[in-house]
Amino acid sequence: MRKQVVFIADSLDNAYKFQKVLSEFDVEISAGSTLQIKKLLAPEVRRDLVVFEARDSALAHVDEVVQLAREHDCPLLLIVDESSLDQVKGVLVAPSDFVMHGAVPGECSARVARLLQDADAGMYSELITVENMTINLATYQVQVGGKPVDFTYLEYALLSFLVRHPGHTFSRDALLQHVWGFDYYGGSRTVDVHVRRVRAKLGPDLAQHLETVRGVGYLWS
Structure with missing residues (x-):
């Protein structure tokens, strides 16, 4: 039916x-x-x-x-x-x-x-765990070491998108399309700004997973 x-x-x-x-x-x-x-x-x-x-x-x-x-x-x-x-x-x-x-x-x-x-x-899994980080896709919340991390919506959306596609390199334009959406017409450098903010909030150990692929874009390893 x-x-x-x-x-x-x-x-x-x-x-x-x-x-x-x-x-x-x-x-x-x-x-x-x-x-x-x-x-x-x-x-x-x-x-x-x-x-x-x-x-x-x-x-x-x-x-x-x-x-x-x-x-x-x-x-x-x-x-x-x-x-x-x-x-x-x-x-x-x-x-x-x-x-x-x-x-x-x-x-x-x-x-x-x-x-x-x-x-x-019924219930489906909405939790992603990487080392000591947990992402709750249902509540849009992130914890590192058991403590909540205060991401803006776009920072969260960028992080969760990359974490859900590990090992896949995305160009800045592709990230703008997937994360920022239908109606965004800003420059691709805004991706770099958000990546820096996400890395800073994750801390040095987890930030190593958010890699820069020179001349291409970013990936989560």
Whole structure:
């Protein structure tokens, strides 16, 4: 049976982007705006995943959507702005997740795939451990030596992307595409700045894993 995905957004821009992402999966999509939340999330409606654009004026509905998804044991994926991360993290509970507005299709697809898998199989592994560092992909948190490290979202996204692709060298342009997303038009030197910050926060031992490949880019060894 095809999985049922409910997509709620007031932005045609995100609706278009996620239509492409969801087309990779064998799903049926019911879509609407925040004016149709109660109808789309009614108890009698079967759903395997809810995708909600929690941005701008729609952010006011996030508690309602989270509560309705929780009542029906339905995984929830929120599309958020960096400015609302603290608010969103405060209301989300597993197996829900969020993705940044402007994230590349690959990141969006990975989040959707994990949540759809969770609807079938329950818990999935969200922890990556390298030496004394632990990355929690569900909570976007990093610990080194048992102590939390305060990364910005983009620093975290850069680190987690490289760690999930060990031994693979990425050019600066490729990292901009994978980490910074659809709508970033800045220069590639911003990658160098973020790499320096990540290395400094990791400490000298772990920083050795984030290697510079001269003339190409960076890799996690």
